[in-house]
Amino acid sequence: MEKLKKKIGSFSFWNWVIASIIFRLILIYFPKNLNLSSRPEVSTPLTSFRRLAEGYWLKQSSMSSYAGSMYHGSPLLLSLLGPLTVKRIEGQPNHLLYSLVSVIADVVSAMLIRATGQNLRLAYLRSLESLDLVKQIDVSEFLFSGDIAALIYLCNPFTIVACVGLSTSPIENMAVILCLYGACSRLIPLAAFGWVIATHLSLYPAILIIPVIFLLGCGPDSPPRKLFLQRHQQKEVLNQLKLPPGFSWGPIIHFAFWAFLWSVYVLVLCGISLKQFGGLWEMFKSTYGFILTVEDLSPNIGVLWYFFAEVFEFFRNFFLIVFHVNILFMILPLSIRLRHRPCYLAFVYVAICSMLKSYPSVGDSALYLGLLGWFVNELADMQFSLFLFCGYVGVSLLSPVMHNLWIWRGTGNANFYFTTAMVYACLQIVLVVEGVSAVLNHDRKLRILITGKP
């Protein structure tokens, strides 16, 4: 019976995957990609396809691709994806090859999410067994978090829009997921590669080094170590339960070595391609400097653009520092409280980055919504879930309307669009806060089951 159930479950999983691929291909064949690549929610100055094409044109004309303030991405991406911007196949939509690359990136990310989710689920079951709680918690009702997370990622309208809208978000997301998958499965070179590429493409995944260290040192998500010790104390006479291993430094040194190797390789490649045009310093100024100084004030689904359009010149640097420190400050408290759950820590970090980064887009939200699927069992008791879902749907419908009113019709003004961006930020804040609260509650419930006292 169990085997049949599993078989049915996996069959419909592949059905959904194929359906989402076909849906993406249908949308790609629509004329002009449904103009999705010109929507500010999808393409930001960092992920825009037109800017990639412009950077490639400048490079082909023997000029530095950072010459104008157009392209702010990585030179490696330019070499790999640049030729795809100009290749045209007769009779097919204009950017078919690039869209196919995005679709493949999405599918690969979904497969990696599924594998990591299966890893996490097995680890969770194992830890429940060693805590001797298998009878008290109904394990057969545990959902296949890996499959659910992969399907959420593939069928999420945000992901589909980011893929069809020709932004570079699918590739950035794939790098982040590669890093987490490698760390979960103890494939250290792969994890180092994913981390280096993700940091190189957009600055913010650098903070994922902390969950990766915890993953490699302690292993995947598990209840707090204190519970194991308490259980061990209780059952010492009856059973010899194995304790989970402590923190090990070996894999971390291994990871540091591989990360160093990969980053030297990437920097050498970039240096070679930019030798005549100012070298690595020019690249850092145009990519990381651009991200950190928020030079471009085009509207997007974040809140920083309007703020820096209105703030006085005198306070600009101060507020830049404050907003970036906001992300950095939360690293320490979260890592202290959630160190036994590194994958959940990674999810929270990714969500905070997507919310507070300089140029957010729906592709970034697609990433953390997909990672949310790994924790459906732990977050079963999350409050405000319906409110959040309706909020997301509402914002994604209202935001294009407000943008149209402001820019195309001229009947609204910037405040309309900014309000939807702020509501979106508030929704994400509620999601992060309630998510953290729900996971801590889950751990507390386990503690009550073991020790009998709250």
Added chain:
Amino acid sequence: MELSFTQGRWNYESWGGFDPISSSNAKPPGVELWAVFDVPQHHIDASWKNLTHTLSGLFCASINFLESTATYSTPEWSFPPASGNVRYGTLPCEAVCTENLTPWLKLLPCRDKAGIALLLDRPSLYRGFYHSQRGRCVLAKSSSVYLLLDRGLVAELKFPNKENGKSAANGLTSENFWSNPSFELSVNPDRIFLEESSSHSKSLSILYMFQVEKYSESEPFDIGLMWKVPVAWLCQQTPLHASRFLMGSGNERGAIAISLKSTQFTEGFMSANSKDGSCELRVDVFQVVPWYVKVYFHSLRVFVDQQPRAVSDFIEKIHVSPSKDKMSPGVMEVVLKLPCRVNTAALTIEFDKGFLRIDEYPPDANQGFDIPSAIISFPNFHASMVFLEDDSLNRSPLLSKFQEKCPVMSYTEVLLVPLTTPDFSMPYNVITIKCTVFALYFGSLLNVLQRRVAEEERFLKAKAAKKTGRLPLLLSKLSAKLRGSGINQD
């Protein structure tokens, strides 16, 4: 160095574009300044800054706005001394006012009370369609007034329209040309100059010179031209008529299009070169675009005779200097080689509109921002007139000016681009609301992380035990229900 103040646009269709006056003297609206520097490369920008400030003080105009790097550019091929020492800047929306006339008048001994400056009657000057002041004076030993009869007018006078009825062709003699039945001059000219042969037109211009020193207070110099018969003529035009316009709608993106149409000149040129099958017309385009109009150079497209064509077929050379935000404008110089029989040609390029901070908008933000005129030049043709002169010692400076070989140039229209504006009344509101959102994030996340739920529950239980009234109990139950699955749920 050349500085010009212009109000109005030179109407190339009616007033011609091929003679030296319209080619080198017709200027774009507003202020245009270009200068060639003789100092080492790294000093040029500082010298430019000094120059703009000095001129601004001299002419009481806002030329000092040209000092920032975002307003001037370095053309490579478009200006004759082709080197890196040229700096070009223009302010399209600068209004020309009577104050700008004052420095010219200060140079004259009697200012505007007597002499030639009496003609500069301010009300009538500024009421005209076009007037321009240019800083490139030539010193003359004596004052003379010149009257130029354009080639087109001469052709019309020589062979008037058959519909007029006057079929008698007038003999072209220099002595009694003023007895032409079409017009009458009140004063007889002192000298008459005939143009030497022109390669581009069959008829030749005629220049009348009147010397002012022969006249005095008692015998004032009053020149008048009276048309006896209505004469309409077409001034010789540039090889291709250039115009520029914006495409697209909305405040997010658009496209700039430069269109080149053939004029009656091209037909004549075509027939002259019809035996040479592969003749080519070279067109130089120089365009400066401010940084907030972010041009995508890879979207440059060429249309010849209304068909989209491959860019590499018609563009021989292209030099772009992409714009850097708030630092430098975008410069595009294109050398096109079009076939001589071209009917129409068009260049289109797409752009995105940028977003500025509130202190970067001008006081009237909703008017829009100007894209300066583009310069279209035809290096194959030279707008110059060589006049036969017998007295080579007393060379008139104006005639030597006319003889200078400069390529035919024309300026396109200034484009007005409306940009979206943020709400200017909102800085404090935006800052406070945004910081509230951040405080919400910061505070609630830290709160969740450090909560000790067990202690809270004990505290709440103790508080609930103390409560006796029904209403607080109902309220607490209601609040627990609203929050969804509460903490006390089993």
